[in-house]
Amino acid sequence: MRKCFFLFTLLVFLIFEVSAQLKTYKGQVIDAQNKEPIAFANIVYSQGAGTVTDIDGKFEIRTNVKVTQLSVSCLGYEPQIYLVNDLDGKNKILLKPQEYSLPTVDVLPVENPALIVMRQVVDKKDQHNPENYNPYSCILYHKMTLDFEWPNGLNEEEIREIKDSLGVNNDSYLFLFESVSEKKHWKKGVGKEKVISGRVSGLKDPILASFPAMLQPFSFYEQYIKLLGFSYLNPASKPGLSTYHFVLEDTYGSSDGDSIYYISYRPKKDKNFRGLTGAFHIDGKSKAIRTVSATTAGTENGMRLFVRQKYQAISNGLWFPKQLESSLQFGGIGAARRLPFPMVGTGKSYVTAINTSPDISAKEFDNVIMEDISSTKSSQEISAFRYEPLTARDSLTYHILDSIGRKNHLDALIKTQMSFVKGYLPMGKLQLDLSKLIDYNDYEGLKLGAGIYTSPSLSENFTTGGYYTYGFGDKASKYGAKLSVTPFAKKDSRIYLEYKDDVYATGTYEFMDGVKNLSSERFSRFLTETMDLSQGWATGVDFRFLKFFKAGVFYVNQDIAPQVAYKFMESDIVANGFSMQEAGIKLRWANKEMFISSPLGLISKGTSWPTVWFNASKGQWKDDETLGYSRIESRIHKQFNYANSMYTTVRLEGGYMSGDYPSTLLYSTLGSYKSFTLLVPYTFGTMRMNEFAASEFAALYFSHGIPLSLNTDNRIKPEIVLSTNIALGNAPNGVSTFDKGYYESGIYLKNLFSNFIFQYGLSVHYRYGAYHLPESMDNWAFKLGLEFVF
Structure with a gap:
């Protein structure tokens, strides 16, 4: 007993002695x-x-x-x-920041020690990547400020004078965001982050609170780091080992006696790829990333992003992010209009409440990886989650901007802007369809009109309304009405009923969500020369199932009246009108496609898998007698991305009709030729409008993109896109078709000029093979490329 007491006393004494000597x-x-x-x-x-x-x-x-x-x-x-x-x-x-630097010349031994360490990091990245961990959950507190970045050398008095001239308060930020998100992870590729609380300066509704959470990835172990909508090659990846230059800047010991390697990296000068610059702190024992800082080596659309992440070791050898920081710098809006000084958005995220044994199940996860519920009534006040108290500058920002927001109705303004993006102008319980105000195509000419529908402020579960347009080219009125019910909005489903007395392009076919809203593929409508009048109604149901499938079931009953003779027919006679009924199904499969649920709706994060579409329908039509037909269409689309930022896009598309079908259904919209017009992707640029038609066809669209000037601050970053398109078809007698194979190749100089909205380029395509035209210049097609920046 005395021995035990003696040992205990000695132990307490030693601990006290060590503690007494330990300094902080x-x-x-x-x-x-x-x-x-x-x-x-x-x-x-x-x-x-x-x-x-x-x-x-x-x-x-x-x-x-x-x-x-x-x-x-x-x-x-x-x-x-x-x-x-x-x-x-x-x-x-x-x-002090380095004001200048001499050209870097790194004298390295035969075997670069930094490269040796980075190889070990890459070899062990799977075991340190949180994406590969068993189920876990955590809470993230996000805080982001927006302010001007003042030039070096200005003193506080000069900055105050500039702010006064701009009408900006000297002691507050321009903007302040706060949000809290709950992150749950089940297994690789299956997880969800839910924004549960938020506050945005100047707004009652934290409708933009999820923005800081979307700015950077949760970890730095994937082969490509997605920033600003672009994919940057990770230096800590197998391709990154050969395309980045690494330097062991320092090595020192940590408090636990282990070594820490401080390694900088930058893109090699002879490599052209979308890269980063920065540094790692690497844990000597586990070869896990302790910290990483990364800056985009070049700007994108005038913007540069800085990312910093710090990791912590927890039980079982797992490493989790602890602190995340991102800074977005942008200084220009448009080609002529620029901000007086660059602006910087600085965001910090703190990871807390990490739980490696959470009570969750696979049923909680779908293909929505981020969801914002901070605007709902069930959300809690942000003050209950703050990682650290507000600073005096934070509080002043809220005080000033909240007052300005109430006075100028910023909530209503933001919601109006978001409706504009969706294509509508809110008017209380109604909304104006902006797409119906003005439009153009080569058949109808200039179109003016209006569309009025109920708005989400009346109900988020249904919308109804109608439209009217007038074409000054065909001198005809068109109109329609629609009722759409969305009983399960989060499931991306709807039930619709619509009536139309309108024209549609001859020989067209559409896939389920086949064209993105801001895709230049939509420019094809401007070129339409041949249209048929349709009077009738349609109904259907769209819904998602099995996570990555979307389907639509439809029925159409309409009277068709051809308006002009079809160019692909040998006869110049306008076809007779007829009545038609058709029922069918449309499918879309995008395996592993993930979405962000935002105030703008579901935003796709894309997928590395091929996307597949399939249509199948049966119909009947009556002219002198009742006839029946069947048709199917399919499409497969895939983009292959490479470590050097080059990419290859392949699209296969085809259709087949059987039975007795009217000539209006023949596939005749593959071409997009005009003497000089807009470039329409995935069409044949040298094929005349409705020049050919087919009852069965297959088409291949192949392109390879080569980006230039990637790791630079050049505002213009051109790309060279090489393409080849091939089509083979068949049709009944009396129809011009391409059964001998149609071939064209071209080159597209992309992004030769840009502004805040569009990127511009030039393309030229050449037609060759069996359908080469006698006049040499007729085989060339010159086009203006026009693409949305965002």
Whole structure:
């Protein structure tokens, strides 16, 4: 008993003695010019022992060794040595940004030590990637500010004068976002992040609260890091090992006695790919990423993104993100209109409440990976989740902007802008369909009209209304009405009933969600020369099933009246009118396609798998007698992306009709030729409008893109796109078809000029093979490329 008491007393004494000798040194490293914290700066304090600042530039050293000086360094800053006794009372360490740098010449040994470490990181990345972990959950607190970035050299008084001239309060931010999200993960590829609370300065409704959560990825282990809508090759990947240049900047010991490798990286000069620059802190024992900082090596549409992530080791050798930071810098809007100074959005996220044994099940997950419910009545106040209290500047920002928001009705303005993006102008319980106001095609000419429908403010579960348009080319009126019910909005489903007295392009066919809203494929409607009049009604149901399938079942009953003679027919006689009924199904399969549920609706994150469409229908029509037919159409689309940022796009498409069918149904809209017009992807640019038709056909659209000037700040980043299109078809006697094979190839110089909305380019295509035209110039097609920036 005495021995036990003696040992216990000795143990307590030793612990007390060690604790008494253990000293704590705290501080913060900040930028000497803009006074912003510097994340992931190196702090070496004793014989190679060191630590790293966190995302707020703060550090803490606990050691029983007396510390007399701190060696502080970070990429992009001049290294400094600080005597502990010389630090001010706030323990602020100032680092000066490097104002210039000489061309880097790295003299490396035969085997680059940094590359050796990075190979080990890549070999073990699967075991450190949170995407591969068993079920887990966590809470993330996001905070983002928006403000001007002032030029270096301006003092506080000069900045205050500039802000006063711009009407900006000197002591607040331009904008402030806060949100909290709950992240749940089941297995690789199956997870969801739900924004459960939020606040946006100037707005009562936190409708934009999810924006900071979407700005950067949760971890840095995938082969491609998606930023600003582009895919950047990760330096910590197998292709990245050969395309990036790595330098071992420093090695020091951590507080637990392990080594930490500080490795910088940048794209190799002889490699053309969309890359990043920055640095890693690598854990010496596990070869896991402790911290990573990454900056887009070039700008995209005038924007540059900075990303920083810090990881923490938890039980069972797992590493989780602890702190995330992102900064978005942009300085121009449009080609002529620019901001007076660059603007920077700076966001920080803190990961808390990590649970590696959560009570969740696979039933909680679907193909929506992010959902914002912060605007619902069930959401809690953001104050219940704040990781840290608001600063005085934060509180002032809320006070000023909330007052401005109430006075100027910013909530209504934001919602109006979002309706514009969807194509509608809200008018209380109604909304105006902007697409019906003005339009054009070569058959109807200029079209003017109006469409009025009920708005979501009346009901989010149904909409009804109608439209009227008048074509000045065909001098005819058209109109229609529609009722659409969405009983399960989150399931992307609807039941519809519609009536139309309108024209449609001859020989067309459509797939379920086959064309994106802002795709230049929609420009094909401008070129339409041949149309038929349709009077009748249609009904159907669209719905999702088995997670990655979407289907539509439809029935159409209409009277068709051809308006002009079809160019693909040998006869110049206008076909007789007839009545027609058709029923069918449309399917779309996009395996592993994920969505973000936002105030703008479901936004697709895409898929690396091929997307497949399939239509099947049966119909009958009556002219002198009742005749029946069947038809099917299919499409497969896939884009292959490469480490050097080149890409190959392949689309296979075809259709087949059997039985007795009217000539209006013959597939005749593959061409898009005009003497000089807009480029329409996935059409034959040298084939005349309705020049050919087919009752059965197959088409291949192949293109290969070569981006240029990627890792530069050039505003214009052109691409060379090489393409070849091939089609083979068959048709009954009396119909011009392409049974001998139609061939064309071309080159598209993409993004030769851009503004805030569009990118412009030029293309030329050449027609060859069996349908080569006698006049040489008739085989060439010159087009203007026009694509939306976003």
